[in-house]
Structures are given as structure tokens and as C-alpha cells.
Amino acid sequence: NAGVTQTPKFRVLKTGQSMTLLCAQDMNHEYMYWYRQDPGMGLRLIHYSVGEGTTAKGEVPDGYNVSRLKKQNFLLGLESAAPSQTSVYFCASSRTQTGQPQHFGDGTRLSIL
Amino acid sequence: AQSVTQLGSHVSVSEGALVLLRCNYSSSVPPYLFWYVQYPNQGLQLLLKYTSAATLVKGINGFEAEFKKSETSFHLTKPSAHMSDAAEYFCAVTSSGYSTLTFGKGTMLLVSP
Numbered sequence: 001n002a003g004v005t006q007t008p009k010f011r012v013l014k015t016g017q018s019m020t021l022l023c024a025q026d027m028n029h030e031y032m033y034w035y036r037q038d039p040g041m042g043l044r045l046i047h048y049s050v051g052e053g054t055t056a057k058g059e060v061p062d063g064y065n066v067s068r069l070k071k072q073n074f075l076l077g078l079e080s081a082a083p084s085q086t087s088v089y090f091c092a093s094s095r096t097q098t099g100q101p102q103h104f105g106d107g108t109r110l111s112i113l
Numbered sequence: 114a115q116s117v118t119q120l121g122s123h124v125s126v127s128e129g130a131l132v133l134l135r136c137n138y139s140s141s142v143p144p145y146l147f148w149y150v151q152y153p154n155q156g157l158q159l160l161l162k163y164t165s166a167a168t169l170v171k172g173i174n175g176f177e178a179e180f181k182k183s184e185t186s187f188h189l190t191k192p193s194a195h196m197s198d199a200a201e202y203f204c205a206v207t208s209s210g211y212s213t214l215t216f217g218k219g220t221m222l223l224v225s226p
Contacts, residue, residue, distance in 0.1 A: 004156075031212060040122065042203065042218035043157075050212050058213065090156055098209045099145035099164040104156035 002026055006091050006105035013081045013112050021076040021108050023091030029103070030096045032074040033058075034066060036087040037107075043090065049074055050096075081112045115140045115206050119217035127225050132176075132191040134220050136204035139185065146187040147205040147214070148178055157203060163187060174198070199224045 007022045030051050035043040045058030049068040065077045092102040120135040145164050149157040161172025168180045178189045201221045205214040
């Protein structure tokens with residue numbers, strides 16, 4: 001049982017390049033989330049999805065796009081990477097009922113030069 | 114609106130000493146509260162959750178937390194710290210009608226021999 005799997009684990013980009021981070025979950029969860037973690041800032045929600053084909057903005061959505069074409073996958077895209085997007089990115093998923101915990105992947109460390 | 118405040122970005126204890134990590138929340142409706150732990154270079158793992166069933170919640174690894182509505186607090190405790198408890202701990206809140214979690218900024222627990 002893999003849980004939540006994030007690909008890749010590490011990546012270095014140059015300013016202006018684009019890339020896509022992939023999140024896959026095998027728990028049949030409806031809800032999926034993308035966070036970024038920066039020192040002293042805790043976790044900040046970028047975008048989330050409450051079901052296949054749906055997406056919504058979180059606290060810090062600017063510069064990112066997402067897609068949820070399949071229930072098990074949630075993609076995070078950076079169209080034109082900026083140094084301010086250097087961070088550790090976490091994906092999470094959960095069931096729909098209120099109060100259900102979120103299950104996290106191991107993160108993607110992204111550096112923008 | 115919801116918010117979480119974790120008092121102290123770093124807490125240092127000696128091995129065998131009491132661990133107390135503080136969390137205060139703000140929510141206009143009855144909350145669901147969570148504590149997560151993050152070990153270096155890993156994702157977040159659920160320690161315990163409060164969902165109104167009992168005010169004293171027991172979690173994994175000997176941790177527990179008590180929900181105090183009058184104090185809007187959900188402090189995390191462990192009677193005797195182990196070296197393996199050194200990690201970052203996050204408190205989070207959600208409530209009915211919300212599909213997202215609001216995280217505190219985290220508290221790094223340092224355990225010395």
C-alpha cells in the first residue's frame with residue numbers, strides 16, 4: 001500500500017523553465033491538496049481539489065496551476081519558475097467527511113536558480 | 114475564519130523530561146483538531162486527532178492531547194521524552210463546512226541526552 005506518492009523527489013530548475021509535479025494516491029480519496037513548506041512559515045495551501053475534474057485556489061495560488069483529470073492523480077504545474085518558488089512541496093489526500101485526516105507524501109524539493 | 118497559533122518555534126527538553134507543545138486555535142464553529150509530526154526529509158504523519166468524542170485524545174508514540182474549549186487550546190504532551198521524538202510538530206484545525214486544514218507554523222522539538 002503506497003499511500004501518496006510524489007514524483008520527482010528532487011529537481012533543480014532555471015528561472016523561467018516550466019515543470020509539472022505529479023501526485024498519485026491509491027486510497028480512493030476524493031480530496032487532494034498541494035502545499036508548500038518554507039522555513040518558519042509552516043504549510044501553506046496552494047490549490048486543492050474536492051473531486052475529479054474540480055480544482056480550487058488555496059492561500060498562495062499565484063504562479064501555479066493544477067489539474068485533476070483522474071481521481072487518483074493531482075498535478076501541480078509551474079509555467080515560468082521563479083526563485084521565490086524554491087520550496088518543499090507536499091501533496092496530501094483525504095476522505096470527504098469532515099474531520100478526516102490528510103495523508104501526506106514525502107515531498108518534492110524544488111530549487112529554482 | 115480559522116487560525117492556529119503554536120507558541121514557541123523551538124522547544125528543548127532533556128531525555129526523560131515532560132514534553133509540552135502548545136496549540137491554540139480560533140474557530141467560530143466546533144473544531145476538529147489534529148497534531149502531525151514531521152521527521153527530517155519526510156512528509157507529515159498523523160499523531161492524533163480530536164473529533165468531539167473525548168476531550169483527552171491518545172495518539173501514537175505515547176503522545177496525548179487535551180481539548181479545552183474554554184481555553185481554545187489543544188496542547189500536546191508526553192510524560193517522558195525520547196531521543197527519537199526529536200522532530201517538528203504541527204497543529205491543525207478544520208470544522209464542519211471546511212474541506213481544508215489550517216496549520217500552525219510548527220514547533221521544532223529538540224531532545225538532549
